[in-house]
Amino acid sequence: MHIRNLAAADPQLADDHSCFGCPVRDLAICNSLTQIELAVFRDSGSKRRLQPGEPLCWEGDEAAYVYTVTRGTLRLSKLLSDGRRQVTGFAFPGDFLGVTMEDEHPFTAEAVSEVELCQYRRSRFDAFVDSHPHIERRLYSAAASELAAARDQLVLLGRKTAAERLASFLLQMTRRSEQSPGKPLRATLPMTRTDIADYLGLRIETVSRELGMLKTSGLVRMVGVHELWVLDREGLELRGAD
Structure with missing residues (x-):
């Protein structure tokens, strides 16, 4: 598979890389850094923006960068030998991507919605x-946490019924969605029904x-195409x- 260029010269990268007001400051791996350390860390990176459907990386690409998702949702998938797609997970604000023991990305990452990342x-x-x-x-x-999620996914795919899989998924999504006091528990679903089906190993x-x-x-x-109570x-x- 050809390697796509993920260089910082991408025109979608922003020059401003301030951490002030970052919505995922408390969730990201950089939350353990002091202000001075954070300034050094910030200056070593850049911002990247993706439009819906745009790839961040393809399975087999050189793993030259690591990323923190600051806004939006990414779909992670692998292509099976028979051409079928298996969605292995979704990356949400605060999630960290790209760390691997190999030289290549083990999955394809594509934007489900508008996405911003620190690269x-x-x-x-x-x-x-x-x-x-x-x-x-x-x-x-x-x-x-990623290993625990992988174990849960094995149980979900290997032992649970279709009804159990969907219910478990919706509960997972409530934990990744913003909640409002006095309102019903909310699950934001930015992905398509096909994405959900491919993640749960079901037909749409x-x-x-x-x-x-x-x-x-x-x-x-x-309560909308992409929101559920x-x-x-x-x-x-x-x-x-x-």
Whole structure:
């Protein structure tokens, strides 16, 4: 597979790279840095913006950069040998991407919505981590969370029914969505139904049918194409066997 150029010369990169007002400051791996360390870290990177459908990297590309998602959602996928696509996950604001023991990206990452990222050349990032060991602990924590998510996904795909898979997914999405006091539990769904189906290992018709059953049961309510309210959290948890 041909390597796509992810160089900082991309015209979509912004010159301003201030961390002031960053919406994911408390979630990102850089939250362990002091103000002075953060300034050094900030100056070693740049911003990158993607439009919906635009790739950040392709499976097999050189892993030359690492990224922190600051806005929007990315879809992570792998192409199977028979041409089918398996969505392996989604990256949300605060998530860190690109760390690998290999020289190539193990997945394709594409923007689901408008996306903004902080981008760092991998060699410079590795040098920064070597001189700031405490950020390595944050990387370890992020890796542990990713491993736990991978285990959950194995259980979801290997043991759960279609209804359980969708219910579990919707509950996961409530934990990644902004909530408002006094309002029903909210799940923002920026991805398409096809993306959800490919993530859950289901047909899109099955996803639509199971979602309809959840609505008929009074467990959820769609309030837009990409937003859902959980009206009965306990009932949804029972449905998802979480």
